[in-house]
Amino acid sequence: MVLNCRHVWDRISEYIDGTLDPSVRADVEKHLAHCEICSAVLDSTRNVIILMADDRVFELPVDFSKRLHARLDQVLAAESPDPA
Amino acid sequence: MTSSHAAATLQQQREAALISAILAGEREKFHDLIRPYERQVYLTALSLVKNETEAEDVAQEAVLRAYRKLASFRGDAKFSTWLIAITLNEARTRLREGKRVLLDSLDNHDQEGGDYTPAALTDWREIPSAALERQEICRLLQEAVAELPDSFRQVVILRDVEELSVNETAEALGISIALVKVRLHRARLLLQKKLVPLLRIEWKEQKKSGMLRRLRWF
Numbered sequence: 001m002v003l004n005c006r007h008v009w010d011r012i013s014e015y016i017d018g019t020l021d022p023s024v025r026a027d028v029e030k031h032l033a034h035c036e037i038c039s040a041v042l043d044s045t046r047n048v049i050i051l052m053a054d055d056r057v058f059e060l061p062v063d064f065s066k067r068l069h070a071r072l073d074q075v076l077a078a079e080s081p082d083p084a
Numbered sequence: 085m086t087s088s089h090a091a092a093t094l095q096q097q098r099e100a101a102l103i104s105a106i107l108a109g110e111r112e113k114f115h116d117l118i119r120p121y122e123r124q125v126y127l128t129a130l131s132l133v134k135n136e137t138e139a140e141d142v143a144q145e146a147v148l149r150a151y152r153k154l155a156s157f158r159g160d161a162k163f164s165t166w167l168i169a170i171t172l173n174e175a176r177t178r179l180r181e182g183k184r185v186l187l188d189s190l191d192n193h194d195q196e197g198g199d200y201t202p203a204a205l206t207d208w209r210e211i212p213s214a215a216l217e218r219q220e221i222c223r224l225l226q227e228a229v230a231e232l233p234d235s236f237r238q239v240v241i242l243r244d245v246e247e248l249s250v251n252e253t254a255e256a257l258g259i260s261i262a263l264v265k266v267r268l269h270r271a272r273l274l275l276q277k278k279l280v281p282l283l284r285i286e287w288k289e290q291k292k293s294g295m296l297r298r299l300r301w302f
Contacts, residue, residue, distance in 0.1 A: 009202055013269035017250070041202045045276040048283075052244045052275075057225045060126055061136055064143075068122060069115055071144050075151065076111045084155035 003031045008038045016046055099163045107155055114151050121164055124246050125171050128256075131241035132175035134230050142178050146171040161255070168242070168256040202276055221283065228278045236271035243268055 008031050014020045015028050032039050051057060102117045118125075122143075129142035150170050157166050229237060229245075242253040243264070254264045 013272050044280045048275050048279050049244050053247055057222050058245055061140055065122055075148055081154040082152050
């Protein structure tokens with residue numbers, strides 16, 4: 001099947017995750033091979049996904065862990081887990 | 085058995101042993117049980133409440149709740165999935181208490197198709213990884229995620245920030261795999277459209293300054 005650009009955009013997320021059917025994937029790749037716009041959309045979407053997964057983007061607040069474990073210490077000293 | 089599968093099984097066994105020990109009275113081991121998931125709990129809270137201070141409160145409450153309810157963890161789900169579900173519940177309770185209504189069912193972003201057009205900028209092929217050290221870039225990404233509709237933000241944080249699988253995301257949110265895929269797709273394209281023009285400007289400015297360590301990513 002010959003896909004137009006919109007068809008390809010609709011499949012970009014699944015293409016990146018590798019969950020498209022092999023035949024659809026082949027059609028998308030055929031389109032990407034000659035469409036510079038869609039290739040750029042694909043690359044930039046993939047780049048945004050890579051940036052989001054980088055630990056430096058969403059960092060824990062400073063001393064988050066210290067405060068969490070201090071609070072836990074208080075509760076662990078005072079309480080047992082609820083019985084099943 | 086693949087090595088990642090083997091590692092996951094090993095982790096599950098380690099956690100099961102920790103949980104038994106905690107329930108048998110070695111309470112302080114709960115610190116070790118929770119330590120690998122601190123970031124995940126915090127980000128999950130942030131996916132709903134959006135404000136950092138409130139997300140930290142929710143994360144603390146969720147961890148305490150997980151401790152108190154530990155005996156009800158069955159071990160048929162992954163501990164991380166159970167913990168995320170507790171965190172989401174805690175965050176929803178917090179939002180209800182604040183009388184802020186989640187208009188999830190009213191936001192109408194789930195349809196596929198629509199008139200979405202991505203940002204088609206053919207000269208943004210390389211990613212400025214070094215740029216992440218600059219606060220400005222991180223802020224742009226955080227803001228773009230925060231501005232997503234609630235249902236999209238939850239999916240994108242679990243799947244793309246915490247890097248859960250599509251199936252785990254569906255299980256944690258209690259929605260179908262198909263719905264996760266639709267929301268994820270729409271969220272990613274919205275982020276692409278919003279971020280690419282902004283990041284491109286940042287990137288070009290940095291290139292001009294001659295400080296960029298350019299990395300070819302693909």
